[in-house]
Amino acid sequence: MLDDKILNYFKKHEEGYISGEELSRELGITRAAVWKHIENLREEGYSIEAFPHLGYKIISIPDRLTEVELKWQLKTDIIAGKIYSYKETDSTNNTAYNLAIHGEKEGSIVIAESQTAGRGRMGRKWVSPKSKGAYFSVILRPDILPKEVSGITLLSALSVAKTIREMADLAAFIKWPNDVLINSQKVCGILTEMNAETDKINFVIIGIGININTKKELLPKGATSIMEEYGAEISRVDIVRGIFKNLDKYYKLFGSGHIGRIIKEYKEFSNFLGTRVQVAYHNTKIEGYAVDVDKDGALILRMDSGLNERVLAGDVTMLR
């Protein structure tokens, strides 16, 4: 896309001014076309000024989740090789699933600034208000068995929690299996879906919904955003890029067999270990002390009987 080419050209010459003539020559388009694309970019939120005798200069960039902004100088090996960016979609997981079915490469991202039918775990809804959060899905093609996919769920939660700590210095914690909380309120949910044979995964879609600059009144009860906890707006582009980098790092670790190290870091980010929890699954509820997460991603509960129970699925509530 020409708009993107112009942006990338500006980005490569960040200090200086670029004349319409130069852009016209470099991109092989007319001066009138250059002007039209500059107008497009202004409408997208880029503040571009024209200085007589000097040329155009980008004064400020919008915090928009576009491929150009997200990929700018992003150094990853697997994640975000390609980014499909939408202002709105029904569900980024649906869009990504459709791409993956038709052969989309590992690492590709579908991202949207809002979703009209965002989905959460176990068929639940995920509220995705316009323009202040980030909702994205990552296509992965790990060479593992379906039963091993929980490792990817864990490393995704770890990547998000770690990014929030790194970028906003907030005490983000993980609640098993994959909610990310700040001050006991949910800031990020992850929905892992897969398409698999009995003994071979075709692809996995990790859907990540993260409340970044979302106002609390737009969110369901028990949810918060990074802005609400941090006290100020924070760059969505920076947060999402940070998550891409961490996902890239931990997914490579996972692929090279270092699940043990991932689980170790995951546990350091967990606030449920050592506490008494209730786990609800379908119509059953069990209670016990959460004592560990094993290498299969199962939650180990110490029951009142003194015996340990391995929990593979369910919703955790921490009891006081």
Added chain:
Amino acid sequence: MLDDKILNYFKKHEEGYISGEELSRELGITRAAVWKHIENLREEGYSIEAFPHLGYKIISIPDRLTEVELKWQLKTDIIAGKIYSYKETDSTNNTAYNLAIHGEKEGSIVIAESQTAGRGRMGRKWVSPKSKGAYFSVILRPDILPKEVSGITLLSALSVAKTIREMADLAAFIKWPNDVLINSQKVCGILTEMNAETDKINFVIIGIGININTKKELLPKGATSIMEEYGAEISRVDIVRGIFKNLDKYYKLFGSGHIGRIIKEYKEFSNFLGTRVQVAYHNTKIEGYAVDVDKDGALILRMDSGLNERVLAGDVTMLR
């Protein structure tokens, strides 16, 4: 569809003759339309004769895998509530997957007389020559975890092997996990695919490709058909209906927690137990004596070291 309504009307009055006038009145269409639909059915292979003063009578029906023929007096609770029948499709699993994504009910079947892009396990091709085999996919929505799906693979193989024994009295055996063999040659392959979250299956597609009246020269090396082993053609409709009935029975057993009984019957149909086998998975091969299949569907190998190994995936070759 009117053709189907006419067929069902004939089937309800199997002994007698039905006049064009009666059909016209019962179906609310003109005599000319009745005649046109009778012609359609003749083109489909139904031999329908018109007797003066008596009416039409079906003299013989074709061995066609249509919804009307397959469902006629079929008594099942879950399987084949609805049948989508095609002369040809790319892959019945693809068609079924697409239906399931859009909410198709549990038990629905997609069946075709040939496939242009039939798929087997592990990304392999499944040769589906025209008009003599049966290729169908079953949509299931079991309330289980992804790791439990192997039970469905096992019960599917059991259903096919048992049907072949019941209908053709041939010694059909199962090779772990889900090939069905007669005289050590493959007569049926099963491809189980699923769409799942980490802790919830959305749906499972069981794809069954079975060589019924297929000539050996049309099949890959090592494959056979029921006809080749039986010595004569056999009704495809009967075989497929038989599989539907057994699937219905074993899937209900599975749903009510009787996996133990399914595994027991599965083992009775297995010819690999007690033999020395090689299991290939990706680039690794291991050898040992196949001693058991456990309740998770894993193959238990006794290694030369004397220790047992649990095998979750791979291709088995029996060694002599």
